[in-house]
Amino acid sequence: MRLVEKSQLMSAAEIDRTLQRLAHQIVEKSGGTRHLALIGIRRRGVPLAQRIAQAMRGIDGVEVPVGTLDITLYRDDLSTVAPQAVLQSSHISFPVDSLDLVLVDDVLYTGRTVRAAMNGLFDLGRPKRVSLCVLIDRGHREMPIEAQYVGRDIQTSDTEIIEVRLREIDNEERVILVDRVES
Amino acid sequence: MTYRFRDLLALEPLSADELTFILDQSQPFQEIQRHPLKKLATLRGKTVVLAFFENSTRTRLSFGTAASRLGADTMNLQAEASSLKKGETLLDTANNLNAMKPDCFVMRHSSSGAADFVARHLEIPVVNAGDGTHEHPSQGLLDALTIRDRKGTLKNLNVTILGDISHSRVARSNIHLLGKFGCRFTLCGPAMWVPRELEKIGPPGTPIRCVYRVEEALEDADVIIVLRVQTERLHEPSLAQNDYILLYQLNAERMRLAKKDALILHPGPINRGIEITPEVADGPRSAVLEQVTNGVSVRMAILYLLMVGATEGTHPALEVKGETKPKESAHASD
Numbered sequence: 001m002r003l004v005e006k007s008q009l010m011s012a013a014e015i016d017r018t019l020q021r022l023a024h025q026i027v028e029k030s031g032g033t034r035h036l037a038l039i040g041i042r043r044r045g046v047p048l049a050q051r052i053a054q055a056m057r058g059i060d061g062v063e064v065p066v067g068t069l070d071i072t073l074y075r076d077d078l079s080t081v082a083p084q085a086v087l088q089s090s091h092i093s094f095p096v097d098s099l100d101l102v103l104v105d106d107v108l109y110t111g112r113t114v115r116a117a118m119n120g121l122f123d124l125g126r127p128k129r130v131s132l133c134v135l136i137d138r139g140h141r142e143m144p145i146e147a148q149y150v151g152r153d154i155q156t157s158d159t160e161i162i163e164v165r166l167r168e169i170d171n172e173e174r175v176i177l178v179d180r181v182e183s
Numbered sequence: 184m185t186y187r188f189r190d191l192l193a194l195e196p197l198s199a200d201e202l203t204f205i206l207d208q209s210q211p212f213q214e215i216q217r218h219p220l221k222k223l224a225t226l227r228g229k230t231v232v233l234a235f236f237e238n239s240t241r242t243r244l245s246f247g248t249a250a251s252r253l254g255a256d257t258m259n260l261q262a263e264a265s266s267l268k269k270g271e272t273l274l275d276t277a278n279n280l281n282a283m284k285p286d287c288f289v290m291r292h293s294s295s296g297a298a299d300f301v302a303r304h305l306e307i308p309v310v311n312a313g314d315g316t317h318e319h320p321s322q323g324l325l326d327a328l329t330i331r332d333r334k335g336t337l338k339n340l341n342v343t344i345l346g347d348i349s350h351s352r353v354a355r356s357n358i359h360l361l362g363k364f365g366c367r368f369t370l371c372g373p374a375m376w377v378p379r380e381l382e383k384i385g386p387p388g389t390p391i392r393c394v395y396r397v398e399e400a401l402e403d404a405d406v407i408i409v410l411r412v413q414t415e416r417l418h419e420p421s422l423a424q425n426d427y428i429l430l431y432q433l434n435a436e437r438m439r440l441a442k443k444d445a446l447i448l449h450p451g452p453i454n455r456g457i458e459i460t461p462e463v464a465d466g467p468r469s470a471v472l473e474q475v476t477n478g479v480s481v482r483m484a485i486l487y488l489l490m491v492g493a494t495e496g497t498h499p500a501l502e503v504k505g506e507t508k509p510k511e512s513a514h515a516s517d
Contacts, residue, residue: 090214
């Protein structure tokens with residue numbers, strides 16, 4: 001089995017424009033940025049959340065709090081993943097009670113990550129509302145979970161992989177479609 | 184990186200990188216202690232045996248809290264109530280508890296090597312919660328986490344350990360861990376408790392010196408670990424309690440000799456007014472309660488690393504001796 005790059009789905013400029021639009025949509029739907037906070041899901045949801053917050057600063061001039069969440073302890077497949085899943089720290093330095101939280105992740109696929117993230121959030125308190133923002137929705141859901149803010153919907157087969165590469169983590173900036181091919 | 188062993192029996196066989204990894208994996212659990220809801224479901228459906236053949240309050244409660252915050256259930260065995268009193272052997276007790284199908288075996292025993300012995304006979308992970316005068320790995324780790332949090336590093340610190348070093352498994356675990364980060368050790372106490380042989384117990388090349396004047400031991404210290412004095416060991420004619428207080432007690436006046444930012448640790452339980460004065464134990468340089476909080480986080484990390492995922496760990500005791508024979512054959516030869 002090897003991985004072959006099939007096509008580029010988004011360029012750096014397209015990612016940037018999409019995040020700007022998502023920031024506008026979130027502010028519009030939330031009626032401003034009061035009571036709003038973003039939670040980036042590790043790993044690539046974190047830089048995306050930070051960039052959306054930065055874009056919001058341009059819209060409203062307001063600093064929207066950004067937290068980061070590692071969902072490892074809340075995964076439902078820990079007994080089957082080998083070897084151990086390495087834990088990362090979560091940093092949510094503000095009380096989540098009564099806030100409008102927006103979970104941010106790169107790709108929405110089965111919905112299991114979002115299920116785990118919500119369990120993690122509710123250990124911190126009782127947010128007023130939780131919504132979901134993703135750069136890519138690729139379908140194939142296994143949970144009754146939908147995103148309120150979607151950068152792009154992309155039809156995929158389940159052998160395909162979507163790789164979001166961000167300059168903060170990957171030293172390049174683009175979204176590509178990769179396929180698993182029998183070798 | 185992953186933790187490569189099936190058990191946690193000692194810190195001696197672990198490398199600096201492996202120790203750092205365990206400390207790093209404790210950090211997410213430090214955050215959990217600050218959550219309003221501290222209970223996770225990560226180990227739901229798993230059972231942890233807490234077999235304390237020797238009395239313990241803090242360590243047993245700490246492991247119990249760690250297990251329950253991860254969602255696991257616990258089975259408790261305590262020395263006074265156990266069938267040990269009725270003459271059952273350690274191995275029989277371990278096998279009987281194991282027959283109830285737990286997923287991890289945490290044990291304390293007054294004999295050095297007891298956890299290692301049990302680990303050779305059980306298929307499930309064994310955690311040493313203190314064995315005789317050998318090691319107390321989780322205490323060594325929680326001390327290191329507390330030092331790293333306060334000092335920002337574990338590297339090249341001057342560490343002074345005060346008290347009954349020869350009987351202390353805590354001191355040994357501290358030296359095995361901190362020695363791998365280039366720390367220098369000064370061991371101090373009455374000569375009967377600080378034999379010169381201790382200068383050789385650390386990782387190769389670790390500078391360890393034994394001194395018998397507390398003033399000398401405190402000079403330039405970055406970290407001072409005060410051990411609990413077992414009062415039953417203080418008696419005439421060897422050393423009277425008042426003489427110990429006079430010669431070795433850590434008090435405010437003596438603390439002036441240490442560095443201004445020297446950190447004070449104590450594994451507990453404290454004998455106030457014997458090995459340490461209340462003003463020092465409760466002062467700003469003391470981290471004794473942080474140690475207790477960190478103890479839960481470190482033990483959650485240990486249980487997480489040993490109980491989650493399908494790891495194919497080796498037995499550290501086998502590794503130390505350079506043997507590579509599989510578990511089954513080691514078992515069969517007994």
